[in-house]
Amino acid sequence: EKLKNTGNVNGVILPGIKEGKWKDKIPRAQSDDIPCPNQDSSLYSDLESRCGSTQRPWNPDGENLLWKNWDFPIFLINDGNTTAKLYDCYAEHNTGPEATTWPLCSVELKSPMYAAKDSETCYRRSNIIVSIEPQDYCEPLSDYNLYYFQTPRNGTQPDGRSFVQKEKSVAVVLARMDALNIFDKEEVGFDSPTTGIVTLIATAQAIKKALIRSYKPDYENIMFMLVHGESLDYIGSNRIVYDMMQEDFPMKLSKDLQSNGILKNGTQALFNLTNIKYIVELGQLANTQSSEMYYHAHNTNEDIIGIINRLSASPLDIKKSTRTVLPPSSSHTFLKKMPDIPILFISNFDQQYSNVYFHSIYDNALVHNYKYSAGENQRIVQHLTQIATALADALVFAAAADTQSTPKADPGIINSMLECFAETRNCSLYRDVGRPRNFPYVGIVSDEPFAQYISVHSSFHTTMTKQIFQYFTADVVEQEEEECGDVDSCQKQCLMRNKDQMVYRYQFMVGPDCHNQTGAFCGVCYKSTVFEKLARSPAFEPDVWKTYDFTSNEYPTWTESYWKSISGRMFLQPSPAIQHTTLAIGLTLTLLSLPLTYFLQKKSSIIFEDGASVTGAAGSNTPAPVAL
């Protein structure tokens, strides 16, 4: 901040800590977000509640790098060779006794962005049709939310009547799916959101394995949701709530009825906020500092108390938070529209984040002591397994009347998921859940995990998370007697089952037995109830944005600027003296050439003796006007 204010800084290069000269030089704490994350979209209106407390805010290490206007480029360079060269050039040319008075070793950083002013302006400009080549300046942030229903919701009951979900009959488990920091494609967060995603999927799998045969009278289903874009004022949850209120969740039934049943093979009943019994939200769950877990309860009622009691009775070390306000969480969005929903927020912090690298490039596996090769018995895997087991058990205890077994989470899948999300995309689980004609069987598989930033289009992170979710909660479709043929035709037949219905999502994935060193040679058809839904702010809906008041704070309005390729180069600069000399010579030459040309033309008849006669009388200089 102080450096920026001097006005002398033209650009910043941050050397990466993965290799090279600065390897493992991680700061004690660093967070790119503000001390009170998402404070403008908080349920509360006073700053004190938004922050937990202004003296001790949720995210004390927040330096607010994300939401400030930086008018110079900030580059992160991970490659060890490049950072070494940069440092050597500086050491050799810019410091020492022979140093020059000008920066001999210089760097040029290019980071051109097209958008200007704010989202409203650049989005409006992108939509003005002025020429046949429209220019886009920015795009709204957008990806997909994922949701999973424990029990399939066929819109038509066996006796032919249409199914209507009862009020307050579905328990909801929620976690955010995205990470954020200031460096593009480096947004991988271990504590937030990976631990939440992994635990949620493990809980869903545990409940699925326990096989609920019937529910208690006031429960009809359990829903799991992974919402995207929550780091940016709750984009995903705002969209889900909006869709629910527009009767568009899980799909627009009214539109379907009008067009005479596009989904004639099966629809799902509508679901909206009134069907939610309570929300259990999973926040940051890593046990890097300590294994103590906390719950923050809001609108506590007997259902919540029941869950709390059951969780407390489990081996999990969970305590009530000493705060009276709800930490920044997706539940805020639901509460704003329906203030009486009971919320249970589970996290690894009481008053302030225990994750000192929240929304930072340093929130990685290394810092949280995770390594896939350390196996299932490492601290973090066991800890998350414990949480998932306890939560699955509590939910089943509350909701189910009859199950086949008690739910237990599987540490093996937790370890596999952590490997893929936090360590490398070249992991065995991605090979199991990949589709045969897609990643990882097509394209380059590098060693970095996928970025978890919402971005402006669907991402690999979302797609692979969906497939992982489907893989762990789906039933395998048994093949009929005749084989389906080769991989492509098997895939086609499997995906055909998705036609005209919205009750199940059939996905064709390679599976654990269908691949080897060379690639995938077969695949399996999975029948799941995991769906995706567009996660883009309602403010950018075609019928909303023209009249939407962008200053109203009702919906998030984050957009990303269009940009050309980002590059940088290092070079040795010539001295100012040389530059001035070059300029002077150039100017002199120009000034000399003007009278020289004039004289040459005037005396041209003397200089050029033969032939060439100038139009008009000798010596005449008037330029001839254009003949009409």
Place this chain on the structure above:
Amino acid sequence: MDLQSRKVTNEMKVDLCSKYFMIGFAFLPFVWLVNAVWFFKEGFVKEEFEGQQKIKKYVILSGIGSLIWTIGFISWIVIFDQNRVAWGATADYMSFNIA
């Protein structure tokens, strides 16, 4: 056309000057400017000849006309440049090529 050539009669010159003057009314201030500059020598420097008064008149009027246009353009450019950002949406709808 070379106005110095003997083939161009004075009547043709007057005719040309008046034609240019008329054309300039079709929102073509540059035509007026060209008219004024081109016929200036004819109208004010050369000796008296038949029809020179007319040329003088047209040159002066063309000059004034292009001057008014120039002042108008400069004023609008300055105003728009100063206020484009403040005008927000209206300015964007007026612009053909933003950025």
